[in-house]
Amino acid sequence: MATKAEVLDFIRIYADKMAEHRQELTDYDQAIGDGDHGINMSRGFKAVMEKLPTVEEKNIDDILKAVGMTLVSTVGGASGPLYGTAFMKAGAAVKGKEELSNEDILLALDEAVGGIQFRGKAVEGEKTILDSMIPAINAIKASLADGQTMAEALVAGETAAWNGVEYTKTIIATKGRASYLGERSIGHQDPGATSMAYAFQAINEVAQK
Numbered sequence: 001m002a003t004k005a006e007v008l009d010f011i012r013i014y015a016d017k018m019a020e021h022r023q024e025l026t027d028y029d030q031a032i033g034d035g036d037h038g039i040n041m042s043r044g045f046k047a048v049m050e051k052l053p054t055v056e057e058k059n060i061d062d063i064l065k066a067v068g069m070t071l072v073s074t075v076g077g078a079s080g081p082l083y084g085t086a087f088m089k090a091g092a093a094v095k096g097k098e099e100l101s102n103e104d105i106l107l108a109l110d111e112a113v114g115g116i117q118f119r120g121k122a123v124e125g126e127k128t129i130l131d132s133m134i135p136a137i138n139a140i141k142a143s144l145a146d147g148q149t150m151a152e153a154l155v156a157g158e159t160a161a162w163n164g165v166e167y168t169k170t171i172i173a174t175k176g177r178a179s180y181l182g183e184r185s186i187g188h189q190d191p192g193a194t195s196m197a198y199a200f201q202a203i204n205e206v207a208q209k
């Protein structure tokens, strides 16, 4: 279960994290891309924070859609349309909701993955955002199926997300700019998988409050 206040809290905490880890994410992208991932994400979420006061009285779906549209319109590069679509799809999945059930949360996460895959045509194992996101969602589902609470499941989700980030060090990038490096991308962690792991960290922090 998540209230609108918790959804807003998640967005604010994630925006803080993108500012805080701007250099770190950029450094990862420097190694295998064009060195702008932290710049892109922090710029996008700075714009989101400016937009948020104008939509925070609306339903959760409108808030998530506004986040997505802001990201698409302010972030150049792969991550803007990918994260933007994820937030827009998550919003569309919870239309009219002022509060989210566990089922709503899972649906929103699944739709977000679907949006990223529709846009980017990637599957797991290509060294992308999906390599932390899909394992995190699978872990959350497995924990809930095991009878754990959502708060417990989100702890497992974050752990799986960081394990996914570690896994990206071992594989070759076959999508995005890092794919130009081929085998030389091995040994480096994927910036997008890392920024997505911070999203699950932010969700988890909200749930543990």
Ligand code: ADP
Binding pocket: 029, 033, 034, 035, 036, 037, 040, 041, 076, 077, 078, 079, 080, 082, 116, 119, 120, 121, 122, 127, 128, 129, 130, 175, 176, 177, 190, 191, 192, 193
């Ligand atoms: P750009 O590569 O255009 O400079 P960013 O640096 O902001 O954009 O984002 C790079 C990240 O985007 C990569 O680390 C990767 O995780 C993610 N990414 C790139 N292409 C795809 C894709 N097709 N599907 C999913 N994620 C992708």
Ligand code: MG
Binding pocket: 029, 033, 034, 035, 036, 037, 077, 177
């Ligand atoms: Mg880049």
Ligand code: MG
Binding pocket: 034, 036, 076, 077, 078
């Ligand atoms: Mg770029």
